[in-house]
Amino acid sequence: xxxxxxxxxxxxxxxxxxxxxxxxxxxxxxxxxxxxxxxxxxxxxxxxxxxxxxxxxxxxxxxxxxxxxxxxxxxxxxxxxxxxxxxxxxxxxxxxxxxxxxxxxxxxxxxxxxxxxxxxxxxxxxxxxxxxxxxxxxxxxxxxxxxxxxxxxxxxxxxxxxxxxxxxxxxxxxxxxxxxxxxxxxxxxxxxxxxxxxxxxxxxxxxxxxxxxxxxxxxxxxxxxxxxxxxxxxxxxxxxxxxxxxxxxxxxxxxxxxxxxxxxxxxxxxxxxxxxxxxxxxxxxxxxxxx
Amino acid sequence: xxxxxxxxxxxxxxxxxxxxxxxxxxxxxxxxxxxxxxxxxxxxxxxxxxxxxxxxxxxxxxxxxxxxxxxxxxxxxxxxxxxxxxxxxxxxxxxxxxxxxxxxxxxxxxxxxxxxxxxxxxxxxxxxxxxxxxxxxxxxxxxxxxxxxxxxxxxxxxxxxxxxxxxxxxxxxxxxxxxxxxxxxxxxxxxxxxxxxxxxxxxxxxxxxxxxxxxxxxxxxxxxxxxxxxxxxxxxxxxxxxxxxxxxxxxxxxxxxxxxxxxxxxxxxxxxxxxxxxxxxxxxxxxxxxxxxxxxxxxxxxxxxxxxxxxxxxxxxxxxxxxxxxxxxxxxxxxxxxxxxxxx
Numbered sequence: 001x002x003x004x005x006x007x008x009x010x011x012x013x014x015x016x017x018x019x020x021x022x023x024x025x026x027x028x029x030x031x032x033x034x035x036x037x038x039x040x041x042x043x044x045x046x047x048x049x050x051x052x053x054x055x056x057x058x059x060x061x062x063x064x065x066x067x068x069x070x071x072x073x074x075x076x077x078x079x080x081x082x083x084x085x086x087x088x089x090x091x092x093x094x095x096x097x098x099x100x101x102x103x104x105x106x107x108x109x110x111x112x113x114x115x116x117x118x119x120x121x122x123x124x125x126x127x128x129x130x131x132x133x134x135x136x137x138x139x140x141x142x143x144x145x146x147x148x149x150x151x152x153x154x155x156x157x158x159x160x161x162x163x164x165x166x167x168x169x170x171x172x173x174x175x176x177x178x179x180x181x182x183x184x185x186x187x188x189x190x191x192x193x194x195x196x197x198x199x200x201x202x203x204x205x206x207x208x209x210x211x212x213x214x215x216x217x218x219x220x221x222x223x224x225x226x227x228x229x230x231x232x233x234x235x236x237x238x239x240x241x242x243x244x245x246x247x248x249x250x251x252x253x254x255x256x257x258x259x260x261x262x263x264x265x266x267x268x269x270x271x272x273x274x275x276x277x278x279x280x281x282x283x284x285x286x287x288x289x290x291x
Numbered sequence: 292x293x294x295x296x297x298x299x300x301x302x303x304x305x306x307x308x309x310x311x312x313x314x315x316x317x318x319x320x321x322x323x324x325x326x327x328x329x330x331x332x333x334x335x336x337x338x339x340x341x342x343x344x345x346x347x348x349x350x351x352x353x354x355x356x357x358x359x360x361x362x363x364x365x366x367x368x369x370x371x372x373x374x375x376x377x378x379x380x381x382x383x384x385x386x387x388x389x390x391x392x393x394x395x396x397x398x399x400x401x402x403x404x405x406x407x408x409x410x411x412x413x414x415x416x417x418x419x420x421x422x423x424x425x426x427x428x429x430x431x432x433x434x435x436x437x438x439x440x441x442x443x444x445x446x447x448x449x450x451x452x453x454x455x456x457x458x459x460x461x462x463x464x465x466x467x468x469x470x471x472x473x474x475x476x477x478x479x480x481x482x483x484x485x486x487x488x489x490x491x492x493x494x495x496x497x498x499x500x501x502x503x504x505x506x507x508x509x510x511x512x513x514x515x516x517x518x519x520x521x522x523x524x525x526x527x528x529x530x531x532x533x534x535x536x537x538x539x540x541x542x543x544x545x546x547x548x549x550x551x552x553x554x555x556x557x558x559x560x561x562x563x564x565x566x567x568x569x570x571x572x573x574x575x576x577x578x579x580x581x582x583x584x585x586x587x588x589x590x591x592x593x594x595x596x597x598x599x600x601x602x603x604x605x606x607x608x609x610x611x612x613x614x615x616x617x618x619x620x621x622x623x624x625x626x627x628x629x630x631x632x633x634x635x
Contacts, residue, residue, distance in 0.1 A: 015369065019402040020358055024366040066363055067550040069543045071570075093570025107363055254569045256541045259402035263538030263559070264566060266585075267575075269593035274401070288511055288588070289575065 019259045022064045022109035023049055028084060030104055033170055036091040037135070038100070039076065042110065043084045055079050056117030057143035058222075058250055058278045062258045063087065064109035068098035072255040074277070075113060076138050076171075078145030085110065088138040088170060114258040115277050118143050118248060123220045127156040129212075131233050133205050133225025134163055137170040139250040139277075140224050151183055156219075158185040158212050162205025162229075165190050166198050176200070185212050206232040209240075216241040224250040230291055234281060247281035251290065293456035295465055296473040297445065306333035306381065308468040312415055312460075313377030316350070318343050330381065338382050338445075341424050342606055346387050346534035347380050348394060351410045354531075355557045358406065358541075362551035370553070374409040381417045386427075386604040388418050388441050389434040390534025396598055397537050415460055418444035419452075423494050426607030428620050430491070431498035434604035448482040498620050499627070500591070500601055507592040510626045511584075519622065520580025522615050523562065529609035529617070530560035530586070535594075535602040538566070561586050587622065 029041035044050040055061075055075050064070040071093070077086035091100045102108070120143075128147050132140045147154050159178070163169040169190065176199055178186040187208040188200030201208065205225075214221075221237055223230065230249070237247055253265035253272040265272035268287035270279075284290045297305060309315050317336035318325045325340040327347055359367040383391075391411075398407035418441040421427075429435040437444075442461035445452035453475060456462050465472055530536040540559040545552035559566060562582045567575035576582045594602035603619070610618045 015371065015405050017403075018369055018405050020404075021369065022359075022367045064361075064367070066361060067543060067545040067552060070541060070554075096570065109361075109366060252569070253575060254567050256539070260400065261398060261402070261404060261537065262540065262556075263561065264540070266561075266589060266593065268588075269596035289581070 020111070020257065022062065022070070022111045024107050025050075025085075025110045027102060027104055027106050027108060033088070033172075034168060036100075037170065038089060038091075039171075040087045040089055040099070041084050042087060042108065044110065045107070050083055053082065053085070053113075055113035055142075056120060057146040058117040058139060059113040059115045059142075060139075060258070060277060061085065061087070061110050061112035062114065062255075063089075063095075063099075064111075065095050065098045065102070066107070066109070069095045070256070071095045072114075072252070072258060072273070074139035074142075074250065074252075076141045078142055078149055080146065080149040088135075088141075090135060112258065114273055116275065118146075118222060118278050120146060124153045126154065127215060127219040128154045128158070129214055129219050129221040130157075130159045130161075131205070131221060131223045131225070131229070132159075132161045133229030133233070134168065135170060136223075136225030136229060136250075137161055137175075138224075140222055141171055143222055148184065156185070157183070158187065158214065160187045160189070160205060160208040160212070162189040162191070162208065162225075165192055166195050166200075187211055204232075205229060206236050209236055214240060216243070216246070220246050220248060222248045222250070227291075237281075242281075244282035244285070245280050249279055249281060249284055249291075250277050251279055251284070252277060293462065293465075294475050295454045295456065296475050296479060297452045297454050297471060298473065299450055299452065301471045302336075303333045304471055305468065306330065306336065308464065308471065309379045309381055309415075309417065311467065312464060313379040313413070315379045315381050317381040327380065336382055338419050339422075340382070341421075342384070342426075342608055342611070344608075344612075345532060346390055346606065346608065347383055347416075348387075348390060348534050348537075350378060350380065350414060351391065351394060351407055352398075352537060352539070352558075355555055356406065357553045357555050359554040360552070361543075361554060362549070367554065369405075371406070371409065374406060375413055377413050377415070379415045379417065382419045383416050383441065384421045384606075385418060385437045385444075386429040386432075386434045386606040387534050388416060388437045388444075389429075389604045390606070391416070392437065392440040393535050393598065393600075393602060393604075394537055395440070415464070416441040416443075420444075420446045420490075423490070424607070425495045426610045427494065427605060428496040428498050428607065429605035430494045431496070431620075432500060432601060432603050432605035434606075435490075446483055446486070448479055448486065451479065453479055453483050496607075496620055498605070498623055503601070503623065504592045504595050506626055507588055511588075513626060515622065515625055516580045516584040519583045519617065520578060522617060523579050523583045524615060525562045525564060525579050525582065526614060527560035527562050528612040528614065530562060531558060532608040532612045534604055534606055534608070535590070536560065561589065583617075587619070591623070 025042045025044045031039040060074045063073045073087045076088045255265045256262040258273045260271045260274040315330045317330040318340040319335045325343045357370040361367045398404040442458045444455040538559045539556045542555045590602045
């Protein structure tokens, strides 16, 4: 006779919501945005999962390439357009190199979305300033379209995006087409224009502040870019009088679980995966080694 | 909580009783050290042990485990078949129960880990009290007693063990072993209290943790970290033996010539160079000093914010395991000490 464990121990554990479970998804489109920077459009094989997937701007997914591994990728697609996910992915490591060997119709796997995303409920009713440098547009595109698709929820919307050249600009054609919108101040800057037919500005990203009047009292700023962008843009925002809680940044770290267990993305006393990846500027300077 | 009494003379029958509830694992001696292992003979259980090399964490978060099997047709299939094995861990010290309780919190929360939680439900824990040695600082870490996380806890009161019954399962064990247990008398309780007070005096190592989070913030740029970085070998032994370290990495193992394989998780540690290294070569904790500081900081400061107490139970394993003699308690005392009189 083997006595059973007490009943309380027999309650089933939630395998239906195994947080590590990747779901198969198909690459439906690969668009080359730059050399080594492609936009992958991906759809879950399971229709209900594809149609039911919801995310907030600023969240990320864990992307598995079969046999190569799993990586965190921020979601570039607007939350308002369901059915597919757009992931802007740079070829930089082992998993992304394996991904770049795949073709349209090949299968990958996705789990998520994870992370806090932008505090869009708190931001509603405010002005919105989006500042991106280089590849920093990838996570901010989701926020930009979230705001444009719900235009009435925000007051003034300003986009400042800087890249070295027009060819180095993510989503360039899409963003250039926004230049004509009158409900958005779309300020695009390149350091240099070898093409000579660039419609935007030729200047440094921080110089774009001269072209927009920003009220720090009523504005949320969302910033993402390489360290040099943070250095100059953050200084500029503080000079303008921004509260450190109204400056939002999308940060990245090594991640393996995405759900606050594996320890890799820990910074100070926060996990980038569950407490971030969107942090306020105060978080960023208050947490040791965050920026 | 119910209490009962188990005569030491009944240990053989007690182990046999436990084996009806699962495979019994207990501390046994191996080459002069102690390890938790399957108990093949009841008398091999060394209830007088100091500490095992690895904490019982290894049963709930194994050094390596397969999470999924994958292939292109079926995707990622959870490997859950072996999680249901019933184990009885016999002879777990309070500090290690405390450690398991902390891990249980980490692997719960908004995203419960079904692998860990399934194992936890299938593990019964019988604790036993202990005599601290020169490396134990559980009292300082407030982990010398636990009030939950075990099914039974045995306190030595001489000829008998006073037994605390903490769970319905523990109660089932006691009921199934009716003949073994005796009524607790007031004299037994007095003996327990006498021994408990006496134990308090036997600690040789103490640490004050109340103001540690503040001190860690203020001493974040202390030279002590650079010095520690010079000594630390980044071998990771401290993390491997730690009952509360839970960092792991995911490794996809692929069968040759295919895209099929296994997704495994393996213990990792924040002192390894690769812990915060991302594709492209950026390393957020490039220097050894940054990494050992991160380990201390996360245990004594970061974890406190998230879970309300330090991720350290004072078991002393890291002190014993460190090949260069880095001692968490001494370093905390140095951080706490004034700059010109830094002593241990």
